[in-house]
Amino acid sequence: MGRAPCCDKMGLKKGPWTPEEDEILVNFINKNGGHGSWRSLPKLAGLLRCGKSCRLRWTNYLRPDIKRGPFTLEEEKLVIQLHGILGNRWAAISSQLPGRTDNEIKNLWNTHLKKRLIRMGLDPQTHLPMAYSCYQLGKPLASSVSTRHMAQWESARLEAEARLSRESSLFNNDPNSFVDANNKTDSDYFLRIWNSEVGESFRSARKFDDITSPISSGSSSNKCGSVSAITTELASNVKDDLEWRNSDSASSNDLEDSSDTALQLLLDFPINNDMSFLEESSFISPL
DNA sequence: AAGGCTAGCAACCGCCTCGTC
DNA sequence: AGACGAGGCGGTTGCTAGCCT
Incomplete structure (x- = not known):
């Protein structure tokens, strides 16, 4: 065949x-x-x-531009954040880490970061607690993961644009210049991704309105529902799920004593949007 | 010291997408 | 329109070095 x-x-x-x-x-x-x-x-x-x-x-x-040596804490942080948004799209993730290859990042994820998340009771695909990620109100997991990625995309972009406008006076004359490490913020990363070909697939996805259509998580040509509709649905789903989770006190204590830096890094990411109540939940370890 | 085990990583495999004819 | 080839991507394998018993 x-x-x-x-x-x-x-x-x-x-x-x-x-x-x-x-x-x-x-x-x-x-x-x-x-x-x-x-x-x-x-x-x-x-x-x-x-x-x-x-x-x-x-x-x-x-390739001469390949960066050798161990990943820095900043790079690991970025990989975790990007994986939370992009999923297993290693090439897309590597495009945001100069000098790192998709294979290298894939290996890093499979040998270090994935295990770290699992150890903390987090689903490495969804970055959410295991029990939660396995039951998305009876909906197919692949769909919910992609839906979440979509909503995070939109939220991160809006947050980044808002912050960028606030901090515009601090930026270089060239708005597309993200090279200067002194000016590099989390907003920069998302706007850069959003404006890249990686973000293009998500930007174009706004044309689609069929939120219920199945989404293939492994394909780079996903057809996704409208982002605003997805965000609304996601917020609704998450609130419902939180209620369900809060009734299950046994699982809510599992992560409280975790001091793993990766989790902190993941939760430190400043997405202050309609999903921010996730961070306020006792289900996730307090910062 | 030696054998077993494990983690890390380089490389391969198979599928997919895109361009061309 | 569809067959085909080339390149790209993600999953997986297998080798090796280091650790453990």
Whole structure:
């Protein structure tokens, strides 16, 4: 059914790359001012690899702008925040972390951050307490997650724009310049994402009105309901769920003694919107 | 010291999207 | 319109180093 793997051809090497292969690939790309067609690159460069393998090696390891070394606290914070908004869209998340690859972020998430959230009793997909995220009033989980992401998008954007207007006097003349770390605020991140191609899919989603249509959480071409309608529905759902959760005192104490910094980072994010009552709930550990 | 276990990470695989013909 | 190829993406695998017993 599926297409045959591109490396099935006889004679093509698989597995870890040797320093010699790395050198050949880097030299070829530098010499030609780019990779050109990945499919034809191995033959032209004299590598016994498939084009896909070359592309992966270049984008995940050999690219000169890749930042090596452990993730900083700020980067981890950003990954958690972005994952809460974008879900498992590693490429979209990595586009907001200069020098970090999607593979690196995916590994960070799977080996560190995900486990951290699970340890704290939080669903790594929804960033909400496990018991809560599993029962969205009988609605399909994938739909509720995407709905939540949509609402967070809109809320974060509105908050960011409001803050940006307040702080406009502090900004550079170039409103699109987000490079200066001194001026980098959380608002900046969201406006930058919102104005990027990543946000485009969400901006265009405002055209759709069918809030009840199923949403594929794994696809980059989601069809989503109108954001304002979703936000309204979400607020209603969350309030209902909070009432349900508050009646279940057994689960509400699980997180109170958590001092994990990741949770703090997640909750520290200044989204003061119609979902802010979530933070006031005793269900989530006090700051 | 040695064997088992685990975490971290590089690389692969299969599916999807988009562009071209 | 649909078949095909190329590139991109996310999930998963497998190797390795470090830790534990």
